Amino acid sequence: MAKTKNRKRISVEKIQKKRQNQTEKKLNPFEVHINKEKMRVLGKKLKNEKGLPGVSRAKAIQKRKHTLLNEYKLQHKVNKFMDKRIGERGQVPQEDKIMARFAAVRAKAHNRKSIFNLADDEVLTHRGQTLSEIEKFDDPRSEDEDDDDDDKRKNGRLDANFVEEVHFGGGVLTSTGQEGAKTHKQLIEQLIEESKKRKAEKQKIKEATLELTEKLDTEWKDLVQLVSKKDKKDASEEPKPNLDDYDKVMRELRFEARGTVSDRLKTEDEIAKEEKERLEKLEQERLERMRGFTENNPKSGPNHRSADDLDDDFVIESDVEDNVLTYDEEGKSNVKIRAEINGKSIGDSEEEVEAHVSNNLEESDDEVEEEQEEEEESGSEDSLADLKEGEEDSNSESEPETKEPITKDKIPSKNPEKKDKEISESEKKELEKAGNELPFTFQLPEIYESLMETLQNKSPAHQKIILERMIKCNHPSLSQANKAGLGLLFAYILQYINDLFSDIENAEVCRNNFKLLATLMPHIFDLAQLNKENAHNSILEVIKEKHQEFRKKSKKYPGLEVLVFLKLVSLFFSTSDFRHQIVTPCFMFMEQMLRTCKVKEPKDISYGLFVCTLVLEYTALSKRFLPSTITFLSGILHMAIPKKSVKIIKVVPPFKPLCTDLVLTETYNDSQPPQKFNVANLLEQEFSDNFKVSCLHLTLKLLNEFRENLQELPSNVEIFADVDKYLGQISMEFYPDLVKREYKEFCDSFSKMKSERRLQHLVMEQKKPKALRLYEPKIEEVYDGKRHKMQSKEKAERAKLMHKLKKETKGAIREIRRDKSFLGRVKITQQIQSDKERTEKVKRIYSEAANQQSELNALDRQKKRKK
Template sequence: MPPSQLKRLKASLREQGITRPQKSKKLKQKNQKNDNADERAKKNTALADIREGLNPFEFKAPARPKKFDYVTNRPQDGKKVLGRPGVTKSHGEETRKKTLLPEMNRRNKVGGILDRRIGENDPTMSLDDKMMARFTREQQRKKGGNVFDLEEAEDEVELTHGGRSLRFDEDGDAGEDYDAASVEGSIDRETRDYLRRKRRRNSNEDEGDGAETEDDQPERKKSKAEVMKEVIAKSKLHKYERQQQKEDDDDLREELDKDLPDVLAALRGHLSKPKSPDPEPHKEAPKNDFSINPERAALLAGKAREEADREYDKRVRQMMYDQRSKPTERTKTDEEKAKEEADKLKELEEKRTRRMRGEPESEPVDERQAQDAEGDLQSVPDDAAEFGLSSVPQRSRPEGVEDEDDFLMDDDLIASGSEADISNSSDEASGDDTMGMDDDDEFLKDVLPDTIETGAAMKGVLSIGADSNTSKLAYTYPCPRSHQGLLEVLKDVSPQDIPIVVQRIRALYHAGLHAENKSKLADFACTLVDHISYISDQKPAAPLTVIETLIRHIHSLSRSYPEQIATRFRHHLKQLQASSEPTPGNLTILTAIGSIYPTSDHFHQVVTPAITLMARWLGLTTPNSVKHVAIGAYIGALCIHYQRLSKRYIPELVRYTLLALKSPHATPDLVSAHVKNILSMADLWTGKSAFYEIFSPETIAVLKDLKQTKALQRLQVLLNQSKLTRRPLTLHNHRPLPIKTSIPKFEESFDPNKHYDPDKERSEAARLRKEYKREKKGALRELRKDANFIARERLREKREKDRAYEEKYRRLVASIQEEEGREKNVYEREKRARKRKG
């Protein structure tokens, strides 16, 4: 038998430390003095827990154990608490007192004060808005009338639709007009205009009469016949307007049909000739017949038959004398073209030497020039161009070239595989056995003076035509196979004429002319690589245009001799690696590499060592002089040019640029150059995820110290954009892929009280039915609780009324009894008094 409630209470009090052994009076007084609020709070909490534990109706537990025993991975308590009925009931009671009880009290009650002032119940309106709205309403009331009244006494407004009054005429004439218009569908235009004017005149008269009489007569309700008459009149009016619109469209269509032949003739590109103002009576213009040729129709227009026949015969005779096309010349092979150009150069050289010795010239007439003279007598060749006395003035800058450093490049000056050749790779044909020399034919044509157009940029070389300077040059030169031999050839040649000499050497020693020319041109190309470095180191250095032109020649030769030129470039890079101090010649070599080879390759035999050397110099050098600051600015620009497509990050470049900007040797021009490099780097690496760490905060501080406002603003904008594009790392968000299994499905959290239906639709329907049943039971439960609450409240009100009635009744009875006792006492006293008198 379980212990009694009293024993359980005593045991709980002892466990919580509330009841202790009895203490002496001194200890009790001492404990009372040391007692604090925390201990009292703990004691009250413990008592509340004990009180709840002793109440068996405070918790709701399952009524009976599980029907089936099963094992699960979830922890199972001995007796699971399902809820607290007392707490739930008290919450429901409080909620009903707040919501349902006020509704009961307001039932069947009328009255109350509602504040209907403007904006009083609108929290969105400010005090000024409320005052303004109330003032506006007050002014409208003072003015009188309604703001939407369209019929004010001082200014009457008549409602119209489409310019017509909304009133319908009741005159019989108007109805007759409508009847006539609707019945007679084929009346002429004059009759329609007359009827329209009459209807407008009648409506104006009715409006004038109505203004005088309508004010005097009161409005009356129209009869059914009048309403139907107005409806019929309106229908006839609409029908007449539709008919009139249709007739107007037909007239317009007829006018357009009249101009249709001219429109067709204009579309075919042959407009008919305008007619003469006074045509002859016996000549009739031919009709527009589109079955014949438009030219013949135009020829016959306005002419007699005999004159037309004479014109036709004349044109037939002209066609008989037309010259027939002639067959073109046979297409020459590459070797024939190269041999012809070389022979032409040798012939010009012999003529030049004869002129220098003063010997008479006896040259045969060129067959091509004779044919040109027969074909066109006006095209006379200018022989003065060979002596530098050309009558055509040369332009200082060729057409299409905006700057002296720009070149109009053709395909033969672009090496295969380079970045400039990417856009033209789809248009180039596959090479043959001549090793890519098939494109040099167009290049060799520009060497001859009679084929060079004056003032044009030919194949990337500026103004190499025959002028006063180039006429003194020889047309034939030996092919130098070493740099010393090239210096011997160019000993008496000015720097501006070096590109012309190089071009003529390439033409004379074309690979298709002799078997040994291939090796000669390969050595000559390597010599050009040495020469661009040599002329850059000289003081004064050669013009940049000459260096640029020679780089273009190397670019063109690198297609035919890639291995030899690449080996020569690597030789210069090894010298730079050994010296570790770049000279102007080394910088020229690095610039040529960037313009000849593709710098975006992952690995390249020439470009990769060049980038490595530049990065090594930037990483190991400190800008302690003006020369180093200037070289660093140029190498930085080269690095940016190399990475314009691949956009690889070069940390040494950022480091050296910041050191150069902080260096005391940096001049204003060099500072601007390095700042420009920083902006170029920012534009190049703006898509990098580490962009914010690359340029912040040290770069911002340096630009602030240098007061580079524009660059600082641009860099800050890019940094803000890079910071906004960052997102925290997340795992891949993809749908989990199901695993195909052949075993029954295993439910980890299986519950025998639940139903696991494989049919999804049936399971969803069962779930909805269960949810509906649960909601229905909950709604019925709440309705019953509401009914019980209402009954309790009504019973409480009835008891209060009864108690008040009883109190009032007792009070009245007491007052009556008091009054009767008082009157009885008066009566007794009066009786005793009379008895004494009697």
């Protein structure tokens, strides 16, 4: 028999589905909003094709009621307690909680003022009382111990009878029944009188107690001796043992004053490391100043150079290790600054320069002995002029073939150590004698004439002692006003130097003045260091003044004081800086002198060579190039060329094309070595053979040093092109071997420099080749009705993000506006409800008041009727 289907179940499902379709609300076509698209794509399904604004608005309002409305109602309300104690939120052991809370309390109570006072904020107690209260020595007895009225009266308190009579029912209200009873005024006067009496008695008792206490204190020593006195014949008492040396030392150490805790001493390695870091930092700052890389003027790369660029700001980077120039207390350099050029050292320390001056390096021992005798007779080796001459003389003397730097140990002499010792001892004796003859204190001069009176007719040693004691007696550390006085003294010293070297006609006077300046130089340097700003301004004003005087007569070399001031600039300031407020104007000043001043006399040539040597000293570290120096040295070589009337050799002004003042017409006697350049050459009037040979020799030495200094420049061959042309026309047959050797050295080194120089031609910067477009896939974009800009991938991605940000921003603003409108409706509804309740309350109050008034009127009417 076949199984029948469950017809009842099928009928129930159909019925439920039918009822559901009947209950579904049919959408009103007027409430449906159709979202149109600009470009209809076939087969593309959209989620938001049809919209229901009313339904969406109702859903949004309902959502805001559950979220925003609840937040608005709970605004500024807290319905939950939070346990914010330390350690309560996490699972922390009880001991850790206690420690953390104690640490927090101590950290909160910690104050900056009590950082070094440990446990200063804790209050120590003893039996419930603080130590400060216990140490007051007050009488701790209570008031209950004094029961008697007499004791109370003694203690200054009122008795019980008086209080009962006056305060509790006594006084005016008391009826004694007796005649002559006291009035209230009399009672008050009696009260005041008794109070004063009790205070006086109390004061007397206190004074008596203090007197007895002081008497007991004075007699306490006698009582102590009686109490602590023991029987000397007590056999049980053992004698005290004698203290040994160890016990004595231990007690001394126990009671010895202890010093406070300080920082530990640094080890030698740490000191050396810090000194190395300090020197490296100073060297880095000096190199940055030399290259012009400062904070105010950073340079990220090379600037564009045009064809007519004069290289005014051209910087040469050198791989040669530079040193930091420092000075000790005596004004001498602590670091030996040396530029090794051609095996010679430029800018040595004063001791090495003095060794150069006092011990000349010659080819034979006979020549050394002769020059030593001449120097001993002259007696002016220590002068500032000879210091500069030492730099020139090191160029004019012969040198070994090894070309090692000349040092004090390598200079041959009979006994240089003995000679240096004798010189130092003689100078020491002279200074001691001058120190004993002069007073020990000097006042700072208020005017320049007072300084001249103090230094007038004084020896160099006396003047050195005077200047030294002036600085020590008026040091800025003694008084702040001394700093201005020392600055004025520095200005007077510059004026004194100017007067020493102005209008000098005698070589001996000039030599003595240079020696005096060399003696005073350490103290002048110390004076400049005490007030650096004043020294800077004073020297700058002097340079400006001398330059203005020079501009009035620009065709003539200025006086010797200008050379001295230019030398002082190299001693006081750093000459390797890229730009300097004083050194840079001095560069320009020297360049103008070499370019415009006419060369007529031997002293003009000596002056120009001195300036060239200063330029070499200025540029020994920075490796800069001053064109006028090479031009001047080329002009000196041109003056040594024999001229013919037919052929004119061109030369750069101020030199004349037909000048032959330095031409040597006879063979120079080799038995007489050429005299070195000294102070006398600055006042030379005639062209002697010795002067001509010495001048040419010094010129060749300077050219060799400039060639070594400028060999890293790409235009080094062009710089010395005129020099090479002039040297080829000078006949060297009349000159000594010393000059021929320098001549040959320059020619060989210049030829080698020309052969090794490789010019790099200027070429355009190579650009990266572009890839061929044929290898890139050609992608055709589908036109979507929008205009897209042709831009890179990064820009397109950024534009996409900006569009998305703008879209999200607009949506956020729209939602904020709807939230604000919703909250506005809620507030209006609340206000309307509040006003409605208030109105109903007012009406109810008026109604109750009317009922009360009616009842009151009814009562009034009943009263009137009864009457």
